[in-house]
Amino acid sequence: MPEPDCRLYLITPPALPDLPGFAEDLARALDAGDVAALQLRLKGAPDDVVLRAAAALIPVAQARGVVVLMNDRMDLAKKAGCDGVHLGQGDGDPVAARKLLGAEAMIGVTCHASRHLAMEAGEAGADYVAFGAFFPTGTKETVHQAEPEILEWWSEMFEIPCVAIGGITAANCPPLVQAGADFLAVVGAVWNHPEGPAAGVRAMNAAIASA
Numbered sequence: 001m002p003e004p005d006c007r008l009y010l011i012t013p014p015a016l017p018d019l020p021g022f023a024e025d026l027a028r029a030l031d032a033g034d035v036a037a038l039q040l041r042l043k044g045a046p047d048d049v050v051l052r053a054a055a056a057l058i059p060v061a062q063a064r065g066v067v068v069l070m071n072d073r074m075d076l077a078k079k080a081g082c083d084g085v086h087l088g089q090g091d092g093d094p095v096a097a098r099k100l101l102g103a104e105a106m107i108g109v110t111c112h113a114s115r116h117l118a119m120e121a122g123e124a125g126a127d128y129v130a131f132g133a134f135f136p137t138g139t140k141e142t143v144h145q146a147e148p149e150i151l152e153w154w155s156e157m158f159e160i161p162c163v164a165i166g167g168i169t170a171a172n173c174p175p176l177v178q179a180g181a182d183f184l185a186v187v188g189a190v191w192n193h194p195e196g197p198a199a200g201v202r203a204m205n206a207a208i209a210s211a
């Protein structure tokens with residue numbers, strides 16, 4: 001099957017109290033449809049917990065052709081053998097991440113709702129720029145609100161892929177797909193789906209395909 005123009009980018013829940021159970025849920029979710037990337041985002045967890053989670057989850061994702069990015073920490077991305085890192089504005093320099101992780105690594109940068117930050121990230125060698133939050137979210141306290149126009153502008157101006165994030169669901173995602181988002185990054189839409197994560201992936205895939 002050809003890859004769709006817009007793909008799902010899955011982010012882990014912020015804590016994984018049952019790691020073996022989560023690894024099984026993840027396998028089922030990834031087997032349910034198209035997922036391009038998985039971000040390990042275990043906010044506030046000690047390094048050894050993050051590394052244990054990475055060791056359990058990276059093989060599950062990579063065996064299914066899903067690239068794995070570490071959130072925030074380029075050093076842990078390297079230690080854990082991730083395919084890349086996602087850096088927020090306070091999480092370090094994409095140039096330093098490239099130096100540490102190498103030319104093949106995938107480096108993403110949070111750009112909130114800022115064209116300036118996105119151009120800066122592009123110049124620093126980011127492989128994607130992430131805009132958001134597009135919708136209210138219970139997953140993270142957010143201060144920046146993005147509009148679909150920024151996706152339209154970015155994709156008309158630049159080749160570097162853009163990611164949309166923040167409160168995205170199967171119901172509200174069509175305008176983001178139509179505006180040119182290359183990836184939709186979600187937590188709740190998959191992990192909190194009432195019929196389970198596999199149903200969440202199927203619902204997001206279907207909504208993207210029919211947008």
Ligand SMILES: Cc1ncc(COP(=O)(O)OP(=O)(O)O)c(N)n1
Binds near residue numbers: 039041087185
């Ligand atoms: C794909 C993607 N986009 C944005 C973020 C947010 O990163 P950041 O602003 O550093 O916030 P935290 O995720 O660290 O709380 C992301 N993680 N992934």
Ligand SMILES: Cc1ncsc1CCOP(=O)(O)O
Binds near residue numbers: 137139187188
């Ligand atoms: C990490 C992050 N960055 C901006 S919004 C957000 C949370 C995304 O989670 P959800 O898809 O549940 O809104």
Ligand SMILES: [Mg+2]
Binds near residue numbers: 071072086087089091
């Ligand atoms: Mg961060």
